[in-house]
Amino acid sequence: ASWDPTLNLSIRKGNTLGTCHVVEDILGEGAFGVVAKCRNTETQKSVAVKVNKGEEGVLQQAIYEIAVLKRMQCLDHDICNIVQWDGFFFDKENICITFELLDMSLRGYMEEQDRFFTIGELKPILHQLATALASLHSIGITHMDLKPDNIMVVDRSHQPLKVKLIDFGLARPVSALHQGEFVGTRVYRAPEMLLGVPFDESVDMWALGLVMAELAMGCCMYPGNSHYDMVRYIVETQGQPPDDLLDNGLYTSDYFYPQDNSSSRWRFKTPKDIYRERGFRASETRSVMLKSLDEIEQNMKQDADHPRDQKMFISLIKSMLNLDASNRITAQQVLDHEFFAGFFMSPNLLTTLGLTLLVIQFNNFPLMFCSVLMGWFWWGGGGLGVVGAALGGAGAGVQLIGGLQA
Secondary structure, three states, rough: OOOOOOHHHOOOOOOEEEOOOEEEEEEEEOOOEEEEEEEEOOOOOOEEEEEEEOHHHHHHHHHHHHHHHHHHHOOOOOOEEEEEEEEEEEEEEEEEEEEEEEEHHHHHHHHHHOOOOOOOHHHHHHHHHHHHHHEEEOEEEEOOOOHHEEEEEEOOOOOOOOEEEEEOOEOOOOOOOOEEEOOHHHHOOOHHHHHHHHHHHOHHHHHHHHHHHHHHHHOOOOOOHHHHHHHHHHHHHOOOOOOOHEEEEEEEEOOEOOOOOEEEEEEOHHHHHHHHHHOOOOOOOOOOOOOOHHHHHOOOOOOOHHHHHHHHHHHHHHHOOOOHHHHOOHHHHHHHOHHHHHOOOOHHHHHHOOOOEEEEEEEEEEEEEEEEEOOOOOOOOOOHHHHHHHHOOOOOOEEEOOOOOE
């Protein structure tokens, strides 16, 4: 009989992966394989191990993921809110990737809490996720699959929640993105990807906008069962994408008819048009049907004490969900937004940053060496990003030793 690469993934409690990882629990399963909670018998630490199937496609994706993780080693995982990678090993023909063990997914936390997030809870979560994306984008990496399932709560008993971004299986350099390909989870895909327009790291910002709207309203905003339904939901809530975007889409004609003598060169195909053309029936899967993004505010938990924060939060979501990716807000711009004015980082992160050594150079000439001893450090413009931006604006290059290296 031919070898079946999935047979060796019959992983159970008590099994040993590689030489020293004893399986304590199965945390999740997917097309790639399984994630297991394991105890490293050499260090006695519990870790999360992603066991990839030995199939050719999965094996290649695991190799890509490790390459991305190696590229991300210049980032401080705690400061940048990214899961810590602890290396990889082989178990028979399967590549096993080891990560720090975190508490639970943000999706699981949402379901466990079964309530709306307050604006006070949303602010630190958005800040941490924008920090993670700003860090990734600064080294040319796009996550490509941002969603509540890939955001982990570090410890649910601590408030405000500390979260970290996980799962870099679909992450890739911006230079490796290709027009017309579909990557990531359908309901978080940006319109430029659905239309087959060239895309870049701004697809992560679209996904971040949808995640934050979902946390605020308690439901997925565009839960389309098909690409047509996804585009229809977007058009019904946000209007039609601009003509120059539609003109450049490989798949625009799947959703729009060209037309003359009108204010727009394209007309959206109605569900009746699609049924007549393809025999395909559109479906309705939305819990909340919004006529505009402003209606998000009506569907979130009202905070009478912070009405201005709610308005700014909605403004940020609208900026993240700009149909024109070239005008979409960046992660660093989110951190610089007035929504975070006076927002302080937590004391436990300050200890991480406290003895960071700054080497400041101007035209490759050392200006000064200083140890930054921090009591309270204002997180007004995105933490380390604002330090780099301020010094960079003065013509200085910044190298952070022991922290985020740029």
